[in-house]
Amino acid sequence: MSASAHRPLAILNARILDPASGLDASGALFARDGVIEAVVAGSDPGAVGPDHEVIDAGGSLLIPGLVDLRAKTGEPGFETRETLRSASEAAAAGGVTTFVVQPDTDPVIDEASVVDFIRRRARDSSLVNILPAGAATQGCLGERMAEIGLMAEAGCVYVTDADRPIMNSKVMRRVLAYAKGFGMLVAHRPADPWLSEGAAATSGEFAGRMGLPSAPPEAEKIMLERDLALVEMTGARLLADQVTTACALESLERGKRRGLPVFASTSINHLTFNEIDIGDYRTFLKLDPPVRSEGDRQAVIEALSSGLIDVVVSAHAPAPPEDKRLPYSEATPGAVGLQTLLSALLTFHHEGRISLMDLIAAVTVRPADLLGLPCGRLSRGAPADLVLCDLNAPVVVDPDVLKSRSRNTPFDGRRLQGAVQGTFVAGRSVFRS
């Protein structure tokens, strides 16, 4: 591994797809010193030096490494769930070369020293790039603003209170206004905390029959509407963290049409599953926000296709058996997702629902641009973070081969199409299938 870090890389005979430039052509890619040196379309790659490490892609898909804006590990504080190292192994195997960790750790990432800790730990132990999100408020408690400026200096890439909505509108207004002064993106979970309190499912016939406490989809819309008003008031950039309902998408569309600097993510889980998948109380499907109705899922797919939803996240949230082998309403929400993100996303290409270019954009250049990162594209001088992928290879998701310390995947046993063959970070191989 260390040897290849110093050797220039030549990937020949690949189908190169780069949403940033719109390129989709067969060709070759050259990298040197961790950055992309050249992308050459066509059958003649030109001169390949004798010192190059040459990889014949055999026609496989070559795309920028994935950028995942929302993952959790258990480090610091809950290392039995996941460490930065184990999450990075899962990411490498899934073609994710950069991911952002959430601040709701123990201690909470709400000051510069913890931001610095994550960056140093990631540098020393991770296979891929790990970037910290800082807390928007101290302790993610939604009461007093965190040291957003100092955390920005230390290298946090956006601020958020992770799963916890900031209930107090005055606090949220000030967070937005203050973060804007540092050019910092604010991510916020649109969920009315009272309507969502204690919810384990989305309101509807299914939750009613199963006797599960539920939150209506409107809980998402109500909070998003408030946030849009505050964005209009402050001019700050907002990422609506995991929009999952048709009614909230209506609000989002109106906000975007008015030209507000608002962006939205959704998770691969909400694109893939609906409430019926909960079946006989399968706790791996217990998520926050909850899996929604099929109508909502279809609306989310449509919104991704139209570009209304900007990015797709893994929402990687490791939970060990002791947190999941419980009655549904008592189980910890969340699912691991770093390793299955790309394969699962390709479903929508194979189903003919969303173009490959748009799908890959939602996990590469769009999230990178939101944070102003140079990665997520195959342009000269960009980091050589790359994924080679066999677009058509069949995959049966086997929890036992997941590299995460926790195996709580709702994709358990699911048949997917598209497998990661190789992952490169700064021109260095971090995963080979």
Added chain:
Amino acid sequence: MSGIEHGLNEVLGRTFPFPRRHFLSVLDLNPVDVAALLDLAEGFVRLNRQAAKSLDLLKGRTLINLFFENSTRTQSSFELAAKRLGADTINMSPGGSSIAKGETLIDTAVTLNAMRPDILVIRHAASGAASLLAQKVSCSVINAGDGQHEHPTQALLDALSMRRAFGRIAGLRVAICGDILHSRVARSNVGLLQMMGAEVRLVGPPTLIPAQADRWGVQVFNDMRQGIAGCDVVMMLRLQLERMDGAFAPSPREYFRFWGLDREKLGAAADHVKVMHPGPMNRGVEIDSDVADDLTVSLIQDQVEMGVAARMAILAALAARLENA
């Protein structure tokens, strides 16, 4: 005695091979199962009215009542049912057990399972708890109430009470009234009564009717007089008092005014109407004592008696599927 035993053998051996190891949800049953269980239960009603009430169908078997929620009625009903069939029973409740020390439901169940009981009866505050347990243990599991999901043995005893009162279930018009939202009794009764051909109505304030309950194949009413109009059975549900302090209803007195069952409202039902309640009752809140204690309309005491017989029928049906049977 011998006649009953003969009848039991006939039902068990010839016409009723119960296909399941667990008794978790009414949706696992079909109309043939239900009719056979009710027939079997009729035999046990006769047995229970005799001086000699004991059989040895479950002799040597062990039943554990694992009740995470307090229940005098259901727990003693199961205990009595098991004892009358010859089983050994123990009762466990979370107070003072390892549950309080942080042991999970599954750890508790697996530990108990290792002591080789034959039947585990569970009541738990979380929906799906019984089903979760059934996936992790080797003994038979009976759901004695899981959160707001199901209470299938209650639905069976209610069906038994109705069939004895009317001679049939098909075609009965049944109004289930009150706190439908939090009621596992309502969910199990809706499933079982519909399966047996009854017409089911749900009656209650909008805050206590689950979202999209109208898609359950029932008619939903907010007005109680309209809801119980022409009904053969009015089944009242318990409303926990803490839900009437402004959360789901403004006050007990307002609740009683609009959804409490009294003589005046009951007048809207059919002349031969029967009133049911799974107990324990909040007298003067969801039901007037005058109605509850009138034995010409109230089946409430019958329900308790039928509870033992129905649970004996379920235990007898499961007996054939027990390990080493």
